[in-house]
Amino acid sequence: MKRRATFSACHRLHSPHLNDEENKKVYGKCNHIHGHGHNYVVFVTLFGEIDPKTGMVMNMTDLKRYMDEAIMRPMDHKNLDKDVPFFQIRPSTTENVAVFIWDSLRSVMDQPHLLFEVKIYETENNIVRYRGDGDEDY
Numbered sequence: 001m002k003r004r005a006t007f008s009a010c011h012r013l014h015s016p017h018l019n020d021e022e023n024k025k026v027y028g029k030c031n032h033i034h035g036h037g038h039n040y041v042v043f044v045t046l047f048g049e050i051d052p053k054t055g056m057v058m059n060m061t062d063l064k065r066y067m068d069e070a071i072m073r074p075m076d077h078k079n080l081d082k083d084v085p086f087f088q089i090r091p092s093t094t095e096n097v098a099v100f101i102w103d104s105l106r107s108v109m110d111q112p113h114l115l116f117e118v119k120i121y122e123t124e125n126n127i128v129r130y131r132g133d134g135d136e137d138y
């Protein structure tokens with residue numbers, strides 16, 4: 001089962017591990033000092049057994065609540081670099097946004113083992129899939 005969410009956020013690609021010149025060279029226009037925005041689209045996929053009593057792997061209403069807490073509340077209409085502590089020590093690339101969502105979801109879910117995949121579209125063309133350690137598709 002899969003659920004979709006969209007959120008809008010701004011960011012600037014800038015690594016604390018690179019100097020200003022290196023940042024400009026690596027990230028180009030995405031390093032512009034005033035940042036830029038995206039309408040991110042996220043698909044969260046769960047994988048598990050159908051509960052014979054409920055007919056559900058998980059109640060979509062519960063999944064919506066987890067996604068609101070782990071994705072929408074921290075990131076929607078926010079500046080990722082300034083508002084989300086996770087991105088104060090690492091660049092807010094789509095790869096790292098996927099890891100943040102994965103970790104956040106697992107921390108709020110009652111059954112975190114059901115989380116199978118986080119797929120995020122930063123733009124129509126820039127897509128990252130993350131399935132936890134060792135099974136990423138960057």
Ligand SMILES: Nc1nc2c(c(=O)[nH]1)N=C([C@H](O)[C@H](O)COP(=O)(O)OP(=O)(O)OP(=O)(O)O)CN2
Pocket residue numbers: 013030036092093094095122123124125126
């Ligand atoms: N490996 C990554 N590379 C880049 C990331 C990223 O998250 N991971 N992000 C960016 C920028 O955030 C940038 O905003 C991407 O925008 P843009 O190049 O405009 O996006 P498109 O490719 O969809 O636009 P086109 O007009 O089709 O070029 C850059 N790199």
Ligand SMILES: [Zn+2]
Pocket residue numbers: 011030036037038
């Ligand atoms: Zn960007």
